Amino acid sequence: MKEIDELKFPEDVYYSKDHEWARKEGDLVTVGISDYAQDQLGDIVFVELPEKGSKLKQGEEFGSVESVKAVSELFMPVAGEVVDINGGLEDSPELVNNEPYDGGWMLKVKPAGADPFGKLMDRGAYLAMLKG
Amino acid sequence: MIGTTGLIFNEPLLWEMGAEGRTAFSIPARDVPELPLDAALTGDGPDFPDLSEPEIVRHYTRLSQWNLSVDSSMYPLGSCTMKYNPKTNERQAGLPGIADAHPLLPVALSQGLLRLMFELERWLAEITGLDAVTLQPAAGAQGELTGMLIFHAYHADLGGPRSKILIPDTAHGTNPASASLCGYAAVPVPSGPDGILDPETVARLMDDETAGIMVTNPNTLGLFEREIRRVAEIVHDRGGLVYADGANMNALLGVAHMGAMGVDVLHLNLHKTFSTPHGGGGPGAGPVCVTRALAKFLPVPRVLEKEGRFALSNDFPHSIGKLHAFYGNFGILVRAYSYILSLGSMLEQVSRYAVLNANYIKAGLRDDYHLPYDRPCMHECVFSDKRQLAYKVSALDIAKRLIDYGFHPPTIYFPLVVSGALMIEPTESESKETLDRFIEAMRAIAREAETDPELLHQAPRNAKVRRLDEVQAARKPCLMG
Numbered sequence: 001m002k003e004i005d006e007l008k009f010p011e012d013v014y015y016s017k018d019h020e021w022a023r024k025e026g027d028l029v030t031v032g033i034s035d036y037a038q039d040q041l042g043d044i045v046f047v048e049l050p051e052k053g054s055k056l057k058q059g060e061e062f063g064s065v066e067s068v069k070a071v072s073e074l075f076m077p078v079a080g081e082v083v084d085i086n087g088g089l090e091d092s093p094e095l096v097n098n099e100p101y102d103g104g105w106m107l108k109v110k111p112a113g114a115d116p117f118g119k120l121m122d123r124g125a126y127l128a129m130l131k132g
Numbered sequence: 133m134i135g136t137t138g139l140i141f142n143e144p145l146l147w148e149m150g151a152e153g154r155t156a157f158s159i160p161a162r163d164v165p166e167l168p169l170d171a172a173l174t175g176d177g178p179d180f181p182d183l184s185e186p187e188i189v190r191h192y193t194r195l196s197q198w199n200l201s202v203d204s205s206m207y208p209l210g211s212c213t214m215k216y217n218p219k220t221n222e223r224q225a226g227l228p229g230i231a232d233a234h235p236l237l238p239v240a241l242s243q244g245l246l247r248l249m250f251e252l253e254r255w256l257a258e259i260t261g262l263d264a265v266t267l268q269p270a271a272g273a274q275g276e277l278t279g280m281l282i283f284h285a286y287h288a289d290l291g292g293p294r295s296k297i298l299i300p301d302t303a304h305g306t307n308p309a310s311a312s313l314c315g316y317a318a319v320p321v322p323s324g325p326d327g328i329l330d331p332e333t334v335a336r337l338m339d340d341e342t343a344g345i346m347v348t349n350p351n352t353l354g355l356f357e358r359e360i361r362r363v364a365e366i367v368h369d370r371g372g373l374v375y376a377d378g379a380n381m382n383a384l385l386g387v388a389h390m391g392a393m394g395v396d397v398l399h400l401n402l403h404k405t406f407s408t409p410h411g412g413g414g415p416g417a418g419p420v421c422v423t424r425a426l427a428k429f430l431p432v433p434r435v436l437e438k439e440g441r442f443a444l445s446n447d448f449p450h451s452i453g454k455l456h457a458f459y460g461n462f463g464i465l466v467r468a469y470s471y472i473l474s475l476g477s478m479l480e481q482v483s484r485y486a487v488l489n490a491n492y493i494k495a496g497l498r499d500d501y502h503l504p505y506d507r508p509c510m511h512e513c514v515f516s517d518k519r520q521l522a523y524k525v526s527a528l529d530i531a532k533r534l535i536d537y538g539f540h541p542p543t544i545y546f547p548l549v550v551s552g553a554l555m556i557e558p559t560e561s562e563s564k565e566t567l568d569r570f571i572e573a574m575r576a577i578a579r580e581a582e583t584d585p586e587l588l589h590q591a592p593r594n595a596k597v598r599r600l601d602e603v604q605a606a607r608k609p610c611l612m613g
Binding site: 001040043045046066068069070093094 | 521526545546548551602603606607
């Protein structure tokens with residue numbers, strides 16, 4: 001596992017306390033897990049994602065990731081409807097390890113509510129939480 | 133190097149050995165006349181290997197030498213209770229009257245077998261402090277499912293089935309799966325700062341929709357749930373039941389009664405606590421013990437005794453039904469019966485030595501490995517890789533290096549509440565000398581982590597195969613030979 005300083009935390013995403021990230025892309029929000037989360041989990045071997053069209057609340061479980069260590073649940077950083085999922089993760093779950101903010105994205109969500117990122121942290125607040 | 137020298141035989145597949153026509157036995161001369169066969173019934177025989185007896189014996193002996201097994205070395209796989217399996221148990225299970233008995237023999241010809249089942253049920257009831265027992269479940273997880281079906285049957289019988297189950301974060305990983313399989317939603321209960329359940333947390337989560345709680349005691353941190361009686365009271369007061377995962381029963385034999393703790397349903401793992409063979413997907417046995425009030429829900433058929441005669445009965449209208457063909461994995465029951473009969477009142481010593489051994493290891497390694505919960509432990513102790521991570525050495529590296537020293541690795545990355553967990557359960561089987569060698573090996577590995585981390589990253593170096601690519605095996609499993 002890496003030190004916090006060796007991990008990447010981009011400025012253009014918001015972070016949840018459960019280590020998911022959310023990025024505004026036009027009218028949609030893209031969702032994945034942070035570099036810290038993938039590093040803690042270790043090599044990811046399977047990603048389970050919801051059906052397109054699922055309507056989920058903030059904090060609700062949307063799927064799971066299985067690593068060589070354990071299976072962990074995934075929680076929605078924003079509320080909304082799942083309009084797309086990253087089908088590439090089925091054959092290449094390692095994308096979550098290698099490119100957590102790019103090729104390893106998991107969901108595209110049509111957010112519900114006016115301020116979907118209200119309860120999330122920016123990079124500074126997330127780093128402060130990690131360094132605790 | 134402790135315990136290893138390094139010579140390992142390679143061995144080809146059976147079909148790559150031998151020569152056409154070579155055999156290990158002679159077919160007796162035919163003593164009946166030869167008659168023509170319908171052509172539809174004839175054809176090429178099966179593709180068996182052509183081998184001599186020594187080739188076969190050496191083949192399997194060599195393959196067995198590639199393993200680390202409890203017959204070859206200490207096997208401190210936490211949570212699994214890999215104790216030694218006394219050979220006398222195999223001898224009893226192999227007696228012709230037992231091994232050759234057909235499951236459809238009439239009851240009149242099976243009195244000894246039924247008596248064995250009846251007595252084993254009584255003994256397990258006495259050991260656990262509960263009232264009635266089924267021997268049918270084939271393993272621990274099926275025992276858990278049996279327990280959940282009994283929970284459901286109990287609430288349904290009262291007219292109000294419930295939808296949730298409380299499961300502490302220190303419970304066994306199969307518990308939520310068993311509850312889900314029965315249709316319950318698993319509600320996680322966080323353990324308190326000292327690694328055990330806080331009754332107030334349970335009180336906050338327990339409601340009239342919750343069927344009960346699934347507790348592992350001692351829990352997966354190897355700690356005794358001191359508040360179990362208060363927890364049970366809280367759950368009972370709201371109409372719930374208490375399930376105990378008895379997988380860790382090796383800490384409590386003859387020392388504590390599950391019944392007295394307020395437990396309503398408990399499963400035992402005969403292949404852990406009662407020394408029947410374990411692992412490799414072979415048959416196990418997960419008997420379920422219940423209070424008198426729940427006995428009517430147990431699976432059928434049940435063994436009944438009347439004036440010294442034994443019979444099987446399906447006449448239990450509240451029963452959850454049948455869970456396994458015939459009577460469970462009977463051969464495993466025989467081994468557990470033999471084990472209990474061999475030890476008698478000394479069963480209590482089993483648990484005392486198991487707890488002593490785990491605490492001896494905890495004391496022996498505390499200067500070298502991080503101890504996340506520094507309390508006297510029960511039958512297993514949980515360290516973490518926190519100190520070694522400073523040298524980029526993980527629990528996985530430590531576990532793999534232990535193979536080079538001739539020990540089976542401990543359980544790693546479990547329980548989940550400890551990051552980088554190393555969960556060590558020596559069992560009562562190991563002598564002080566073996567424990568000292570294990571501690572010495574673990575200390576040597578801690579030194580290697582500081583001075584030569586690369587050595588650990590490459591471990592094992594002396595085993596038949598080096599570090600296996602577990603990631604690739606999980607991502608792209610090759611399911612063909």
